Amino acid sequence: MFSRACEYAIKIMIYIAVNEQEGRRTGVKEISGAINSPEAFSAKILQQLVKSKLLISYKGPTGGFELAPNEQIKLVDIVKAIDGNKLLESCVLGLENCSAKNPCPVHFKFIEIRDRLKETLLSTEIRDPQLITKGID
Amino acid sequence: MFSRACEYAIKIMIYIAVNEQEGRRTGVKEISGAINSPEAFSAKILQQLVKSKLLISYKGPTGGFELAPNEQIKLVDIVKAIDGNKLLESCVLGLENCSAKNPCPVHFKFIEIRDRLKETLLSTEIRDPQLITKGID
DNA sequence: ATAATAAAAGATTAATTTATCCTTTATTAA
DNA sequence: TTAATAAAGGATAAATTAATCTTTTATTAT
Numbered sequence: 001m002f003s004r005a006c007e008y009a010i011k012i013m014i015y016i017a018v019n020e021q022e023g024r025r026t027g028v029k030e031i032s033g034a035i036n037s038p039e040a041f042s043a044k045i046l047q048q049l050v051k052s053k054l055l056i057s058y059k060g061p062t063g064g065f066e067l068a069p070n071e072q073i074k075l076v077d078i079v080k081a082i083d084g085n086k087l088l089e090s091c092v093l094g095l096e097n098c099s100a101k102n103p104c105p106v107h108f109k110f111i112e113i114r115d116r117l118k119e120t121l122l123s124t125e126i127r128d129p130q131l132i133t134k135g136i137d
Numbered sequence: 138m139f140s141r142a143c144e145y146a147i148k149i150m151i152y153i154a155v156n157e158q159e160g161r162r163t164g165v166k167e168i169s170g171a172i173n174s175p176e177a178f179s180a181k182i183l184q185q186l187v188k189s190k191l192l193i194s195y196k197g198p199t200g201g202f203e204l205a206p207n208e209q210i211k212l213v214d215i216v217k218a219i220d221g222n223k224l225l226e227s228c229v230l231g232l233e234n235c236s237a238k239n240p241c242p243v244h245f246k247f248i249e250i251r252d253r254l255k256e257t258l259l260s261t262e263i264r265d266p267q268l269i270t271k272g273i274d
Numbered sequence: 275a276t277a278a279t280a281a282a283a284g285a286t287t288a289a290t291t292t293a294t295c296c297t298t299t300a301t302t303a304a
Numbered sequence: 305t306t307a308a309t310a311a312a313g314g315a316t317a318a319a320t321t322a323a324t325c326t327t328t329t330a331t332t333a334t
Contacts, residue, residue: 001138001224004322007231014242027280041323047282060331061279075243087138094144095272105151105268106212109261113254120246131242135232141292164310178293184312197301198309 006082009045011035011136013054013067013078018132020067027064036137045082052081067126076121088118143219146182148172148273150191150204150215155269157204164201173274182219189218204263213258225255 002010015034019026028046032039046065049055054073055065067073079087091098091107092114098104100111124131139147152171156163165183169176183202186192191210192202204210216224228235228244229251235241237248261268 001229004231007229010243011230029280038323040325043281044323050281057281058331059279059281059329060333062332063280063330065281092138092144093148093273094141095274103271105271105273106147106261107271109257113250113257116253117250120250124243124246134240134242134244136230136242137232166310175293177295180311181293187311194311195301196299196309196311197303199302200300200310202311 001087002079003083005041005045006079008035008037008042009049009078009082010075011037012042012045013049013073013126014131014136016055016065016067017126018136020127021132025058025062025064025066031065034137048081049078052077054078054081073126074122075124075126076118078126079121088114088121138224139216140220142178142182143216145172145174145179146186146215146219147212148174149179149182150186150210150263151268151273153192153202153204154263155273157264158269162195162199162201162203168202171274185218186215189214191215191218210263211259212261212263213255215263216258225251225258 012031012035015031016026028039028043031037031046032042035042046055046057050057050065054068054071054077056068057063057065076088091104092110093104093106095104098107100107149168149172152168153163165176165180168174168183169179172179183192183194187194187202191205191208191214193205194200194202213225228241229247230241230243232241235244237244
């Protein structure tokens with residue numbers, strides 16, 4: 001469903017949110033240890049999340065990452081930042097001109113699944129207390 | 138959502154179903170031309186579909202492919218044959234031990250989307266007249 | 275100021291997926 | 305029975321994704 005990088009990204013964001021609750025800034029090494037992801041690869045993903053303004057980074061000792069403040073960060077923002085919007089917008093059969101007016105054979109079978117997916121990604125906020133309690137490794 | 142190969146596979150199966158309606162056996166060249174897929178790659182996918190018993194192949198002149206007879210072929214069969222059941226069974230965050238009893242942070246957010254997807258794949262039959270009318274290229 | 279720390283950046287490698295090419299095998303029709 | 309046809313099989317190449325390694329830049333605390 002999501003790329004490996006995107007799976008890591010979601011876990012990363014949730015883990016940083018957990019630490020935010022406790023007022024702690026989080027570094028790459030701690031994150032990759034906690035979510036069991038390769039450190040250097042995680043660092044690349046963190047860079048993308050910073051460029052996408054979902055995180056703020058700090059260098060040097062005491063450095064690390066924090067969630068972008070005063071922002072509602074939703075799952076959909078993470079997915080778009082890492083995987084783009086192919087999953088959310090493109091035809092499941094990869095047809096260029098598929099639409100309600102010119103539907104592919106399975107268009108109407110999948111449109112509601114996709115809408116349901118979008119709705120879930122849009123309504124799930126990364127600071128949701130429900131999210132930040134459960135296992136992530 | 139699906140791999141490129143799986144997108145091709147679904148289009149291939151629908152196209153063969155269209156021809157079955159007209160009593161025509163279909164060859165790789167015609168198929169790849171009709172659905173706009175690379176011929177040699179399509180041939181590999183066709184081989185997999187034959188190995189998975191979803192198609193029957195015939196060599197030589199007048200050769201080609203037919204749907205496996207007397208079988209209800211569902212979308213889920215195609216997806217499983219090409220992409221396996223990762224999409225249908227694995228945790229969206231890739232966690233090995235994710236389950237209702239030991240849920241990942243997004244488990245319950247996605248479980249119903251997945252169930253909806255499974256239901257659609259299970260209930261969509263490749264010979265459904267609704268499927269085999271619409272554009273596929 | 276300087277040493278230590280940690281992220282950023284860039285280059286490279288590995289693995290997987292997508293795609294092509296070439297040879298072999300089976301089948302049909304002349 | 306032979307030539308043409310079409311799928312099967314195997315090897316290879318290209319592209320994308322995943323992952324690693326090394327150097328640079330910024331920041332903090334001593």
